[in-house]
Amino acid sequence: MEATVEKDDLEKQSVWLPMTLAGSMFFILGCITWLNGAITPFLQQMLELSPLQASFIISSFYIAVTVAGIPSAMLIKRVGYKNGMAIGCAIMALSALMYIPAAKMQMIEIFLFAQLMIGVGQTVLQTAVNPYVVKMGSERSAAVRVCIMGLLNKSAGVIVPIVFAAVVVSGVVNEGESLSQAQKDLMANSLIAPYLGIAGLIFLFAAFAKFSPLPDLVFEEEGQTSKGEVKEALSHPHLALGVIGIALYVAVEVIAADTIGSYALQLGIADYSVMTSYTMGCMLIGYAIGIALIPRFMSQQNALVMSAIAGIVTVFAVVLGDNESTALANLLLVPFGGPQLPDPLLCIALLGFANAMVWPAIWPLALDGLGRLTGTASGLLIMGIAGGALGPLLIGVGNVAGLGAQGAYSLMLPSYLFILFYALKGHKMRSWK
Numbered sequence: 001m002e003a004t005v006e007k008d009d010l011e012k013q014s015v016w017l018p019m020t021l022a023g024s025m026f027f028i029l030g031c032i033t034w035l036n037g038a039i040t041p042f043l044q045q046m047l048e049l050s051p052l053q054a055s056f057i058i059s060s061f062y063i064a065v066t067v068a069g070i071p072s073a074m075l076i077k078r079v080g081y082k083n084g085m086a087i088g089c090a091i092m093a094l095s096a097l098m099y100i101p102a103a104k105m106q107m108i109e110i111f112l113f114a115q116l117m118i119g120v121g122q123t124v125l126q127t128a129v130n131p132y133v134v135k136m137g138s139e140r141s142a143a144v145r146v147c148i149m150g151l152l153n154k155s156a157g158v159i160v161p162i163v164f165a166a167v168v169v170s171g172v173v174n175e176g177e178s179l180s181q182a183q184k185d186l187m188a189n190s191l192i193a194p195y196l197g198i199a200g201l202i203f204l205f206a207a208f209a210k211f212s213p214l215p216d217l218v219f220e221e222e223g224q225t226s227k228g229e230v231k232e233a234l235s236h237p238h239l240a241l242g243v244i245g246i247a248l249y250v251a252v253e254v255i256a257a258d259t260i261g262s263y264a265l266q267l268g269i270a271d272y273s274v275m276t277s278y279t280m281g282c283m284l285i286g287y288a289i290g291i292a293l294i295p296r297f298m299s300q301q302n303a304l305v306m307s308a309i310a311g312i313v314t315v316f317a318v319v320l321g322d323n324e325s326t327a328l329a330n331l332l333l334v335p336f337g338g339p340q341l342p343d344p345l346l347c348i349a350l351l352g353f354a355n356a357m358v359w360p361a362i363w364p365l366a367l368d369g370l371g372r373l374t375g376t377a378s379g380l381l382i383m384g385i386a387g388g389a390l391g392p393l394l395i396g397v398g399n400v401a402g403l404g405a406q407g408a409y410s411l412m413l414p415s416y417l418f419i420l421f422y423a424l425k426g427h428k429m430r431s432w433k
Contacts, residue, residue: 003285011292026163036155037275040259058115087124093203126382129149131367159277242362243380244297246362254388279352308358312416318348321343329342367381
């Protein structure tokens, strides 16, 4: 029994309402997710953390998916997708308030717990909203709808770091200078008002999700246990491989978006907190191209192939680039009033372009033909977001293990190679034999 949107509801509702609600959810997800790239180097400087210690700030956010993935799917089946969106937003809003005592006490442990809990809320929201976007129309054009949602998500990723830099990162000493306790207090206190505002905004989104007249996805129960459905869903190779693909993709996406600020901090770039905006800007360009080309001129599969190849090429450019050279910036940024950034740093941002079409393409390919298992399969795919916890840790470990800050980015290559395999063969597999 396939997931359907109730026919009467569809006849009564205009398309713009579910799209507006889903879009607002993706925007708030972007605000929370991509704030990590700005706050990580900020906390690294304020709390005087090593790069490896700083990587735990990002990892704690994504590791929540491992804990909350399947429970989120079970919750959504019980309360519905619309209520699931509201619950996810409420958890995120309450978690945002935890950053206030964390800032006051300047304790990394409380920051990590707040990151973990806000990751739980994000997981519930992701589990609710992604299947709705995929299933609200033809699966053949699902990547286009996901691209539209991605534009909103990544638009938040462009805006939030810039706003964070303007509102919070003011009067911060240059990298390399020793911080006095007064300076640390100033940095900590600057977090309080923004996180109060973030919590209030997310509560508004929760109310919107709860009370808007949105048609819901309906799954008819068959009396199977959740454990049985998980096992049955994973018996489909294209889904199981898709979960791995999502995990590896999120790892490289998080590396490109959330470690670029720390890398800029190590290079002595003053505006380290806005570097995530460059990666998100490149992703926006990729999404816009995807919307224009899929499915009329390019299939979802071919978009995934091109993304994987672009990722491999760009990683080599990051690892082999010269930090003293600003040739790319002189070509792409300086003519438009942008800064002169080192080539490897700008190539990390360009990974955003390579990554843009991976998530939109893998989701419909992995959910293809799963019918009543779509809800459980979506929860499994959401669990793949836990790969985001691995990415920053790999860079941190590679940094201290002898590869260096730049060479550590070579650890991204296996992820792109697997994504290429999934695009060429993995998504077609319907049997393990």
